[in-house]
Amino acid sequence: MFYKYAYxxxxxxxxxxxxTCSKGTAKxxxxxxxxxxxxxxxxxNGIISIYKVPVGSTEKILIESxxxxxxxDYTFIFPxxxxxxxxxxxxxxxxxxxxxxxxxxxxxxSNENYRDYNTTAKSxxxxxxxxxxxxxxxxxxxxKQQGKExxxxxxxxxxxxxxxxxxxxxxxxxxxxxxYSIYYWLVGTSTQNLLSVxxxxxxxxxxxxxx
Numbered sequence: 323m324f325y326k327y328a329y330x331x332x333x334x335x336x337x338x339x340x341x342t343c344s345k346g347t348a349k350x351x352x353x354x355x356x357x358x359x360x361x362x363x364x365x366x367n368g369i370i371s372i373y374k375v376p377v378g379s380t381e382k383i384l385i386e387s388x389x390x391x392x393x394x395d396y397t398f399i400f401p402x403x404x405x406x407x408x409x410x411x412x413x414x415x416x417x418x419x420x421x422x423x424x425x426x427x428x429x430x431x432s433n434e435n436y437r438d439y440n441t442t443a444k445s446x447x448x449x450x451x452x453x454x455x456x457x458x459x460x461x462x463x464x465x466k467q468q469g470k471e472x473x474x475x476x477x478x479x480x481x482x483x484x485x486x487x488x489x490x491x492x493x494x495x496x497x498x499x500x501x502y503s504i505y506y507w508l509v510g511t512s513t514q515n516l517l518s519v520x521x522x523x524x525x526x527x528x529x530x531x532x533x
Contacts, residue, residue, distance in 0.1 A: 348402035348431040356394040356412055356420070357440040360498045360523060364394025365441065368414035372398045375406045382409055402431045410437065416444050416524050418473065418497075443498035445521035448491050450530045456487035462533065464506035467516065470496045498523035506531055 352372065356365040368390040373382035385400050385408075405426050412420035418441050429435050447469070453460055462484045470476050477494035496502045502521050507514035513533060521527045 349399055350402050350408075350429050350431055351397065351399045351434045352408075352410075352424070352429070352437055353395070353397040353434055354437040354439065356390055356396065357438070358394070358417070358443065359440040360443040364392055365390050365412065365414060365417070366392045366394065368394070368412050368417070370396050371411045371413075372400070373409040373411065374403065375409060377404065377406045379406065402429075410439065412439065412441065414441075417441050418444065443523045445496050445498040445500075445523055446526040447494050447496055447502045447519060447521050448526050448528050449494065449504065450491050450528060450532075451484060451488050452530070452532045453486070453488040454532060458486045459510075460488075460533075461485055461509035462488065462506065462531075463509055464504045464531070466494075467503040467505050468500075468518065469494060469502040493526070496521045502527075502529070504529065504531075508533055 356368055356370060357363070358365045369387060370390055371387040372385045374385055375382055386398055388396065390396060390412075407426060408424040408429070410420065410422045410424065420439050420441050422437070422439060424435075424437065451462065453462070463481055465481045466477060466479050471479055473495065475495040477492065494502065498521060500521065501518055503516060503518035505514070505516050517529050517531060519527045519529055
């Protein structure tokens with residue numbers, strides 16, 4: 323009889339211990355919405371992932387990935403671990419990537435953490451440069467006035483210079499359905515002008531600069 327009660331006592335103790343440990347495991351919940359800012363809707367079928375980055379490291383360790391629904395809402399629930407930071411990454415073809423750091427200290431394990439982000443669709447501009455009657459001293463200079471900046475695929479914002487014979491095209495990426503413009507001048511002449519287009523979503527729009 324003693325052994326029977328001892329067995330029951332041990333089993334109950336283990337059950338209580340397991341339950342206590344489970345309840346004591348803190349978790350983070352991060353929820354939010356990912357918006358297609360070009361069309362004003364949720365980023366349907368975008369792939370959202372959350373990574374953890376250990377203290378003193380730059381390695382991103384995947385926690386979870388999921389596909390966004392039509393409204394762009396997402397929720398991640400994961401164990402609270404002392405990390406350098408967490409990283410939210412959102413990818414979708416023909417959209418600019420989202421990469422956002424979330425510091426460990428900014429998160430609460432007792433409340434839901436909300437993080438909303440947005441991205442834009444891509445479009446492109448083809449800048450066609452053509453000198454119809456070239457001479458070696460011709461000097462074309464242009465600079466971007468409007469257009470996407472600070473991205474890996476972006477064209478430079480500095481002055482661009484070309485000399486003599488010229489027949490070439492330059493492709494630049496832009497936020498879809500927004501303006502892209504360049505201001506150009508022929509150095510040493512009075513010829514100068516602003517050329518501007520609205521770049522169509524998922525497509526390439528031409529700027530033709532002939533002189």
